[in-house]
Amino acid sequence: MINTSTSEHSDRSSIHDRWIFIAFLVLLAWIPLPLGSNKLWAMSILCCGALFISAAWLYLFSLNKVVISKSIKNSLPVIALFSTAPVFAFIQSAVSSDNPLGSVDSYASAQAGMLGISFILIFCLALLLVNSQKRIKLLAYTLVFCGLFQAVYGSMMTLTGIEYSFLIPKDAYTRLATGTFVNRNHLAGYLVLTLSLGIGIMISTLNLQSASNWREHSRRLLTTLLGPKARLRILLIIMVAGLVMTHSRMGNTAFFASLTLAGLITLFLSKRSTKATIILISSLIVIDIFVVGTFFGVEKVAERLQTTSEETETRDEVNAYTLTAIQDNLFTGTGAGTYYTNFPAYREYDAGRSFYDHAHNDYFEFASEYGIIVTGCLILAVLLVFISAIKAQMKRKTPLMRGIAFSATMAIIALAIHSTVDFNLQIPANAATFMVILALGQISLFHKKDINSPQRTQRAQRKSQSL
Template sequence: MFKLFLYAILLSPIPFGANRAWAWNLYALLLAATGLTGCVAVLLGKTDIRVSLEPVKYPFYLVCIPVVWSLVQQSGFLPNGWTHPFWQLTGEQLPIPVEAYISLSPQETATALMKLVSYLVVFFISLQFNRDSGRAAVTFKSIAYAGLVYAVYGLIVYLGGFDTVLWFEKSVYRESVTSTFINRNSYATYAGLTLLAAFPLLFEKIQSSFQYGIKSYYGRQYFFENILVRAWFPLLLVITITTALFLSLSRGGCLSTALAVFALFTILLVSRRIKNNAAAIFLFVAIGLVSAGVLKQSGDQLIERINDISSEHQDRWLVYDILSKANVENRWLGVGYGSFEKSFRLYRDETISAYYDKAHNTYLENIFELGLFQASALFLAIFLAALLCLRGVWVRRKDWIYPAVGFSASVLVGVHALVDFSLQIPAVAFTYALIMGAAVGQASSTRRGRKTSG
């Protein structure tokens, strides 16, 4: 069942990042079936998985707040003073009774809640399975290999000038690598996550090359031979994904990934868990040189985009300003989880020229939809999970690289969420939840575990 679950998540980017109604509904059903099957197997003693919420009980309690509140927002049994004014106006115009809700669009709220619960299920299943270090290694390696496959596909489409996504002609971002995603920013976030997942594999090869040091002739010879023989594939994997990432031309995706990689190597050096700091320094320098080389060869357009301040981004600042004011007005109840597209029409003015179905700032959008307290509980739950990963780097005696990647992945999606909506794309959210489940599963000491030593 673990492999089926893992393959399902790895395949989620294929149907346009699973960002289609049929795709996210199908995944919701598959994940629900997987979760129920796992629970039955545990109850019947047919599996060695030990189900527990203990490591994440506080994030779990916090995330229950927005989940329950989303149910309340689409409920018709509420005080009149709580409901959205739109429903009152509608009732005044129609001769029949109109049921009122907090949410301006209860159906969209139900859909958004279904997606959120699906992400939580992925995290929970990943957490239970990946308490075993062997499974965690398979999970991170599989994510990295999947990232390589999607990167190669994206590069073939881009370099071949096919201008397609699967068998459909591209309508936007023809000049960018988007792989199986429609939006280049969404692909960039996904590529960044898979790049981070490749570092445990690469670091293992690099660190083993320093087994005899580099001061002696034999040590240097062993180092270079080991790099060429054992580390060539992880290096090729990193180079390929990095190239596809740069060619996505996503400013936010590239910069947030760079910050996440910097955070990862800072953790590796500061934690003092590395047997040989030269390994981390060498790896960081190597990645920097590779990135600089790739950027020099294929990053001209990206550099131009970084230097460009377009009217689109000026519009975004206007959107942020309007949302900040609207969030003061709706700070406690929100306008309905997932209802941004319809609700924002009531607040936008003639100063905004473009159409916005997303706020391009997940934090402001969630506060707008859920309310300040409820959205803050969701943010805090993710933040606490990231802190569990950071703590795990110091708690673990080995396999601490996995929680380090989990924290860095949180940096990536957290920073990119300030300027885009990539975390609202199901395949990206599934992959992040999969990484975090494995990272948190490996973030605590496992001396009491059955299989994993920590």
């Protein structure tokens, strides 16, 4: 006999939290729209949304209608490491500024702590709600379509000359794709994150078995040209075109570098990779650079890279002064969210006339605000997810799990590169999306195969018949 109690319980859980999952997808789709949620009112909506959805799930849990997933149980060390940031932010905001642990702006630190709690809730909600392969695909496609919208919207604003960000005319970065973000680099960061998901899903659809004859080759070719893979590939091309039109130097560099590195890691580690994977990754790089770039301005990105110099950039000076600020508050920082308050005390005239509310380096900004201990905890948390994604590519047999493991690997590498010269993790939309992808990295390793899947049911039936 087949033990169906676990399967039935899983089905009931999925039914009861279906609307919570839909609300979670709606929240993720909303977050990038209001200027990347980088305004106080938009942050408030993000925080309230995450708290409300979490409370709804906890209510169902109290009624014994949903269960704690294996993925979140195995992610407790990661959650604990991430939690050090908001907990420390609240401590900084609570103590006096005369105390070494005190913040120079307690209100900003409390706000940063609340935002940090929201990111952790989003991470946990993804681990709890994304409990089937169907939901993994729905989540991935939701974010891919969000990236597609941003790419199309940003490109159309640039091509038509009617340039609006989010219901207001653009006053900066005109003639450049910014989507509903203010800064082109942050649109580039968001597109790279969503592209990594799209490419991972594309990889999961590859047929890893060699074709036996010409008919099989023909059938696969037609499926590739006319099937869902072709439509997804077209979406990815549009998104890459939008990425190129941002003219973001490090955004484009991070995309192609992370795609190449993640592809090499996949080919080296996965025992099931074939020439199909090599062809896909190669085509993504070659076609996107030489075809998409020809029409949408990759030469302008290259020109910006060539003309970058110490004379035209002040980020080197800003980083140098930020390092001095870090050394003065090495272990405790100056308080979460206080970079814009603390940096003017350290800057000199050679940093230019611009007002810096963020360091153009996420590592330096976190270290400046939280100190090196909490910053190290955050880096370690991301590293643990990276290891999980690598293990998933080595061990998992399910194509979808290997695909989202690739997505997590690529996203981590891309943001690790981009964060050296920009502040994507200070933009709520990008930080929240990154937390979801990190959760998928954990799911790729720890998610159990669907208990009620047809393949497993058939195997169980054959086993019971043999007994």
